[in-house]
Amino acid sequence: MMQGAMVRVRTLNDLLPGRSYATGDMKRHLEENGHHAYYVYPALALFSVITAEVDLWSRRHAVDELYAIINRHAPGNTAILPDDKGHVGVIFSWDDRELITDLYSSIISHFSHEHSPSPPLISLGISNPYPHLSDLHHSYEQAVLALKHRFYLNQSQPIYFSSMTEYANDTEYPLAMEDELLHLLTSDSITECATTKKAVERFYESLTRNGPLPVSKVVDVTLQLLVSLQLRVKSALGQPHLCSTPDITAFMQLRTLEELKAAVCQSIKGLGGTSYTSDCLDHKLIKKAVTLMEEEYDRASLHYVADKVFITPAYLSSLFKSKMGITFIEHLTRIRISNAKKLLKQTHLKNYEVAERVGYNDSRYFSQIFKKMVGLSPSGFRDAN
Numbered sequence: 001m002m003q004g005a006m007v008r009v010r011t012l013n014d015l016l017p018g019r020s021y022a023t024g025d026m027k028r029h030l031e032e033n034g035h036h037a038y039y040v041y042p043a044l045a046l047f048s049v050i051t052a053e054v055d056l057w058s059r060r061h062a063v064d065e066l067y068a069i070i071n072r073h074a075p076g077n078t079a080i081l082p083d084d085k086g087h088v089g090v091i092f093s094w095d096d097r098e099l100i101t102d103l104y105s106s107i108i109s110h111f112s113h114e115h116s117p118s119p120p121l122i123s124l125g126i127s128n129p130y131p132h133l134s135d136l137h138h139s140y141e142q143a144v145l146a147l148k149h150r151f152y153l154n155q156s157q158p159i160y161f162s163s164m165t166e167y168a169n170d171t172e173y174p175l176a177m178e179d180e181l182l183h184l185l186t187s188d189s190i191t192e193c194a195t196t197k198k199a200v201e202r203f204y205e206s207l208t209r210n211g212p213l214p215v216s217k218v219v220d221v222t223l224q225l226l227v228s229l230q231l232r233v234k235s236a237l238g239q240p241h242l243c244s245t246p247d248i249t250a251f252m253q254l255r256t257l258e259e260l261k262a263a264v265c266q267s268i269k270g271l272g273g274t275s276y277t278s279d280c281l282d283h284k285l286i287k288k289a290v291t292l293m294e295e296e297y298d299r300a301s302l303h304y305v306a307d308k309v310f311i312t313p314a315y316l317s318s319l320f321k322s323k324m325g326i327t328f329i330e331h332l333t334r335i336r337i338s339n340a341k342k343l344l345k346q347t348h349l350k351n352y353e354v355a356e357r358v359g360y361n362d363s364r365y366f367s368q369i370f371k372k373m374v375g376l377s378p379s380g381f382r383d384a385n
Contacts, residue, residue, distance in 0.1 A: 009033040012044075012083040016137045026133040030091075035079035041094040041129035044136065045158075046087045046143035047107070048150075050255055051120040059086065062120055066107065073106050075099045083140070087147070091136070094129035101158055108156050121255055123150040124158045151215045152257055167212055174206035178225060179315045182232055185271055196265050204261060222260060226267055232310040233271060285309055286323050289316060290331070297335045298359040302328050336360070337373050344382045351378045 009015060009029055030037035049066045051059060067088050070080055079091040092100055104124045112119045125146030127139035142161035149164050180199050207213070207221060254260045288309045293300045305328075306316040320328045336358040343354045355366035355378075371377050376384060 009035070009081070012081045012089045012136075012140060015081075016140060026136065030079055030133075035081070036077050036091075037079070037133075039077075039091065039093045039133065041131065042091055042133050042136070042139070043094050043097070043129045044127045044139035044143045045090040045092060045100045045104075046083070046125045046127075046140070046147055047090070047104075048087050048123040048125070048147050049111075049120050050123070063088070066122070069107055069110055070103065073103055075103070085144075087144075089140070089143070091133075097126070100124075100126065104158055121150075122156065123147050125149075126158055126160045128162055148215055149212070150256070151218070152212050165212055167214055168208070168210040171207055171210050171213060173221065173224070174203055175312050176314065177203035177206050178228060179312055181225075181268060182229060182311070182315070185229065185233055185268065193265065196268055197261070200261050200264050200268070203264075204257065218257070218260070222264060226264070228310075229268065229271060283323070285311060285316075286319055289319075293332055293335055297332065297339060298357060300332055300359065333369060333373070337370055340366070340370060340378070341374070341381065344378055345385050354378065 009032075015026060015029065027037040047066060047070065049062045051062045063082070063086050067080070067082055070088055070090065074080055074090055075092070075096060077093065077096065080088065081091070082088050090100065090103075101124075104122070108122050111122055125143040125148075127142035127146070130136075130139060146159040146161045146164060149159050153159065177199070181196075181203065184196060184199055203225065204218075207218070213221075254263060289305050292305050292308055296304075302313045302317060306313040309316070311319075317328055320326060320331060324331065340354050340358045343349055343357060347354075349357065351367065352363035355361075355363040358366075360366035360369070367378055370381070374381055
């Protein structure tokens with residue numbers, strides 16, 4: 001390209017570093033393309049429109065309509081350019097930000113009247129002001145992040161990057177909240193919207209307790225929750241038809257956290273649509289756990305068994321106390337001592353070998369437990385039989 005030749009600016013992305021040219025003289029390029037080029041502390045307002053329609057043509061039409069409205073109502077001292085992701089950007093001077101919020105109100109009013117009763121969602125992300133136009137790439141990154149933060153908000157209001165809460169790097173998966181939802185699945189309470197909604201609310205409150213997470217992370221955890229619940233119900237009830245795969249695409253298209261929570265409530269209610277009661281579910285979980293303990297008593301532990309039956313150790317422990325009236329360890333000890341008595345009667349294994357066979361590495365501890373339960377030491381029991 002010849003020095004000084006005019007560069008066609010069609011989108012915001014044409015002005016960003018690494019595109020058709022370096023950021024060099026951005027004012028000149030804006031001016032040559034008929035855009036306003038002089039700003040005092042320039043900032044970027046990025047508008048987005050999301051419709052209920054999923055086909056590409058409908059979305060493209062909505063973006064074109066948004067672009068036309070902004071061109072019609074935007075202040076004259078701005079530059080209006082779409083980006084390559086379906087947003088419309090407005091470069092403006094920071095002192096004129098009230099004019100931008102007025103523009104936003106006009107756009108919402110227009111779409112509300114034209115598309116009633118299902119108007120599209122109009123979002124506005126506003127960057128921080130910068131000293132120079134050459135900082136546009138920073139403004140663009142901030143405005144995009146502000147738009148994504150719409151996921152956590154419900155009202156139609158501009159989202160300033162400066163007002164965003166810092167995203168948490170990571171969070172611990174709320175297993176306890178998943179347990180609560182599992183318990184609701186086959187109980188009568190699953191049909192009560194308020195009860196399910198509160199449990200789902202607690203799940204996401206726990207998930208974001210360290211701060212908001214990137215939207216993609218929230219969607220990933222949501223899918224993890226639904227798949228996990230399906231597997232656990234399948235394991236407990238032996239109903240493979242319950243384990244349909246969640247519609248990943250549908251969850252990714254949800255616009256706000258509130259919409260996501262509502263979709264999760266519906267999915268969970270669908271999983272709970274069985275003739276089984278909560279007691280039946282608990283009974284089957286206990287039965288599977290006890291069978292496993294009887295078959296693998298030498299290696300069984302609370303964590304080991306819980307993992308095998310797809311529930312958490314805390315939930316398994318509570319089931320034993322509430323349904324069997326004893327603790328997990330007490331029942332495991334009964335199984336181990338019962339098998340130890342058989343080995344002492346039927347084999348010539350030494351006491352420490354018997355202890356190892358039934359899961360005790362410490363033969364002295366084994367002798368203490370055996371005498372407490374049987375009334376005789378292992379040697380005394382063998383001699384008596």
